[in-house]
Amino acid sequence: GQQVMQIPQYQHVQEGEDFTTYCNSSTTLSNIQWYKQRPGGHPVFLIQLVKSGEVKKQKRLTFQFGEAKKNSSLHITATQTTDVGTYFCAGDNQGGKLIFGQGTELSVKP
Amino acid sequence: DTEVTQTPKHLVMGMTNKKSLKCEQHMGHRAMYWYKQKAKKPPELMFVYSYEKLSINESVPSRFSPECPNSSLLNLHLHALQPEDSALYLCASRPYLREWSGELFFGEGSRLTVL
Numbered sequence: 001g002q003q004v005m006q007i008p009q010y011q012h013v014q015e016g017e018d019f020t021t022y023c024n025s026s027t028t029l030s031n032i033q034w035y036k037q038r039p040g041g042h043p044v045f046l047i048q049l050v051k052s053g054e055v056k057k058q059k060r061l062t063f064q065f066g067e068a069k070k071n072s073s074l075h076i077t078a079t080q081t082t083d084v085g086t087y088f089c090a091g092d093n094q095g096g097k098l099i100f101g102q103g104t105e106l107s108v109k110p
Numbered sequence: 111d112t113e114v115t116q117t118p119k120h121l122v123m124g125m126t127n128k129k130s131l132k133c134e135q136h137m138g139h140r141a142m143y144w145y146k147q148k149a150k151k152p153p154e155l156m157f158v159y160s161y162e163k164l165s166i167n168e169s170v171p172s173r174f175s176p177e178c179p180n181s182s183l184l185n186l187h188l189h190a191l192q193p194e195d196s197a198l199y200l201c202a203s204r205p206y207l208r209e210w211s212g213e214l215f216f217g218e219g220s221r222l223t224v225l
Binding site: 033041042043050090092095097099100105 | 141143145150151152153154155158160165166200204206209210211212213214215216217218219
């Protein structure tokens with residue numbers, strides 16, 4: 001079945017350092033989405049990537065979708081304490097089955 | 111209104127009880143999801159409804175019974191649960207027009223404890 005792998009599981013950074021999380025699917029995806037979940041909260045949508053090789057930016061966040069539409073990455077430049085949380089990718093197949101990766105928990109030391 | 115409302119926020123039940131979780135959205139979304147999330151784990155897909163019909167069941171045990179009475183409501187009926195079913199149950203809705211695309215709007219979840 002469809003599997004979505006995400007690494008690393010944890011990332012501890014000093015404020016101001018960069019952060020990257022990687023996502024890899026066992027199958028070709030119709031799109032990939034990224035979510036952020038704060039401790040005690042629910043997942044909140046960040047972005048959706050649809051096209052092969054697509055790159056999107058949201059302020060300090062850069063999202064990429066691989067050429068084969070099987071992998072993706074999220075890069076945060078100059079982390080801030082407000083970036084703390086768990087970042088999940090979610091792979092979408094044609095049937096609407098959105099499968100979440102294991103998530104990367106980001107902690108930021110001021 | 112861009113909210114998905116889940117009730118109750120917290121539920122404690124015994125293994126012989128019958129209870130239900132409710133989810134409501136008024137965004138006109140025609141796809142609704144149930145996910146289960148344990149601590150420090152990702153949301154795990156349980157069920158997907160599209161146009162009030164069950165389209166995906168991820169081999170969920172029959173002690174969980176979903177129901178979609180109309181396009182705005184989604185229920186999860188619980189019966190004879192086990193302590194390992196204790197988790198955060200997340201409902202989400204999603205626009206579904208001609209193709210599957212678009213973000214999931216999550217509710218805040220129902221935290222279930224099975225004694």
